[in-house]
Amino acid sequence: MKLLYFAWVRERVGRAEEVAEAPAGVSTIGELIAWLRSRGPEYAHAFESDAIRAAIDRRHAKPDAKIAGAREIAFFPPMTGG
Amino acid sequence: MAVRVQTDLFDAARETADLGAGHVNVGAVVTFTGLCRPNADSGAPLEALTLECYPEMAEEELSRIEAEARARWPLIDALIVHRHGRIRPGEPIVLVATLSPHRAAAFAAAEFVMDYLKTSAPFWKREETADGASWVAAKTADDDALERWSRG
Structure with missing residues (x-):
């Protein structure tokens, strides 16, 4: 799936988008954020705030939203x- | 019914006139134009705002907001224009125009669209002052403004 980052999330991650496959067991936005945090200090910094919002295929998504089948997930x- | 996301300046008067042309039975036109203020949230003089956006989602989200407004009020037509990119003090950022047979619906729908847009349309403001640039923090008052539309 494609991951997109905007505003200070983009600045902290250091890129605007990337293609990534989450490991097995990561099935919700909240779990995806937890996995992203583990990918390195820039991700840990970008996702340290609980205020981060997400969208799945251009619709706002809550932390418990399922990511199965998503083509594009944005964080901002x-x-x-x- | 239309939404537009663009970097270009817009002329609110012309947009509103174009929107109204060709419609009959319009009894009320309400327009809101949001402008770039001359000061940053800190009070320092503002050199410019840069609005970042997620353009594809912004168009879809604005369309969803407009559709919700049309479902709640008897609108004849509506227009939302939102800019992104670099914006100087005094320039317009956003335009909402609503047309209805009577004023109550036009006023309420325009306010509803703005309240929703502030908290759900994917735009982010960055202020440039003599001290540098910084991201604008979201305001609790905007969440409070949205809250009233879900009460009954």
């Missing part, structure tokens, strides 16, 4: 548009 801070 709380929105500040308007």
